[in-house]
Amino acid sequence: MKCRRCKATAIIDLPSHNFAFCQDCFIQFFEKQVQKGIEQYNLIEKDEKVLVALSGGKDSLALVLVLSRLGYNVTGLHIDLGIGQSSSKARGVVERFCNKHEIPLIIKEMEKEGLAIPKVKEKLKRPICSACGKIKRYYFNQIAREYNFDALATGHNLDDEVARLTSNTLRWDRAYLSDQGPILPADDGFKKKIKPLWRVTEYETAHYAFVMGIENHYAPCPYSSGASFSILKSVWIDLELAMPGRKFDFYQGFLERGRQAFFDEEQVKGKILSPCPQCGYPTSSDDTCGVCRIKAAVSEETI
Numbered sequence: 442m443k444c445r446r447c448k449a450t451a452i453i454d455l456p457s458h459n460f461a462f463c464q465d466c467f468i469q470f471f472e473k474q475v476q477k478g479i480e481q482y483n484l485i486e487k488d489e490k491v492l493v494a495l496s497g498g499k500d501s502l503a504l505v506l507v508l509s510r511l512g513y514n515v516t517g518l519h520i521d522l523g524i525g526q527s528s529s530k531a532r533g534v535v536e537r538f539c540n541k542h543e544i545p546l547i548i549k550e551m552e553k554e555g556l557a558i559p560k561v562k563e564k565l566k567r568p569i570c571s572a573c574g575k576i577k578r579y580y581f582n583q584i585a586r587e588y589n590f591d592a593l594a595t596g597h598n599l600d601d602e603v604a605r606l607t608s609n610t611l612r613w614d615r616a617y618l619s620d621q622g623p624i625l626p627a628d629d630g631f632k633k634k635i636k637p638l639w640r641v642t643e644y645e646t647a648h649y650a651f652v653m654g655i656e657n658h659y660a661p662c663p664y665s666s667g668a669s670f671s672i673l674k675s676v677w678i679d680l681e682l683a684m685p686g687r688k689f690d691f692y693q694g695f696l697e698r699g700r701q702a703f704f705d706e707e708q709v710k711g712k713i714l715s716p717c718p719q720c721g722y723p724t725s726s727d728d729t730c731g732v733c734r735i736k737a738a739v740s741e742e743t744i
């Protein structure tokens with residue numbers, strides 16, 4: 442197998458693109474795909490300040506590395522969830538990575554906010570993942586606002602997006618379908634959110650992370666039963682094997698032709714947001730926001 446660009450021996454075969462690449466040409470291909478994804482939907486410009494949410498996993502580390510190599514102005518943000526060894530390991534990986542690549546890093550500790558995840562889990566007595574997701578999104582936005590960033594970027598790749606789209610479609614969830622895509626523009630106290638890896642697959646991202654020497658730390662969260670959307674992801678592995686390229690076409694087709702139908706309806710309906718009386722975070726609730734309610738529940742039962 443020869444590299445499509447330089448005819449050296451290929452090290453990776455990408456049937457969905459009908460290409461094979463050697464290592465150097467793969468790196469160029471991957472970075473070009475990310476740049477193309479950014480330009481296709483005007484995610485960010487070079488003079489914008491981008492806060493990149495870094496979990497310690499390969500996707501978000503690959504994301505911040507590729508953005509910085511493409512010349513974007515990036516700063517990392519790690520939310521230390523306070524889940525014992527799992528969190529300290531993730532935090533260590535992020536700290537070493539940012540140090541090595543001279544990427545500025547902000548760390549926000551949930552312990553100090555009274556929101557260490559094990560404590561929240563104990564008090565809430567319901568599945569923790571949705572509360573944890575809510576807490577993370579809250580601090581992503583809060584820190585982006587506090588430090589005046591133009592955008593918040595996460596490491597979601599094409600497989601994540603397609604699995605989410607499939608899940609939203611199976612439920613015909615109009616609100617989620619109208620919002621899904623590589624960019625959610627700034628709105629009513631919310632900073633712009635972007636997913637620059639939307640054109641590249643999990644496999645391509647893992648390969649990029651590997652060839653770029655990104656430390657492979659995989660410690661799944663002890664509270665999660667596995668990767669999110671794992672059943673839908675495995676269905677897509679079979680589909681893609683039988684029909685190479687279908688995954689990307691499905692997602693791109695949705696962005697170009699499907700999403701608009703749901704978007705119009707949601708625009709008409711509109712969402713009314715007002716600042717949380719306690720913390721100022723935009724919320725559709727008449728009362729305090731979701732995270733202030735979690736904080737109250739945690740401290741109430743402690744007293």
Ligand code: AMP
Binds near residue numbers: 494519
């Ligand atoms: P997940 O929902 O765990 O697949 O994570 C999706 C994205 O959210 C990751 O690619 C990161 O960009 C971000 N993220 C998840 N956990 C954290 C964390 N503890 N700190 C900062 N960013 C995170």
Ligand code: FES
Binds near residue numbers: 522569570664
């Ligand atoms: Fe949030 Fe596991 S519950 S990462």
Ligand code: ZN
Binds near residue numbers: 721
């Ligand atoms: Zn609040």
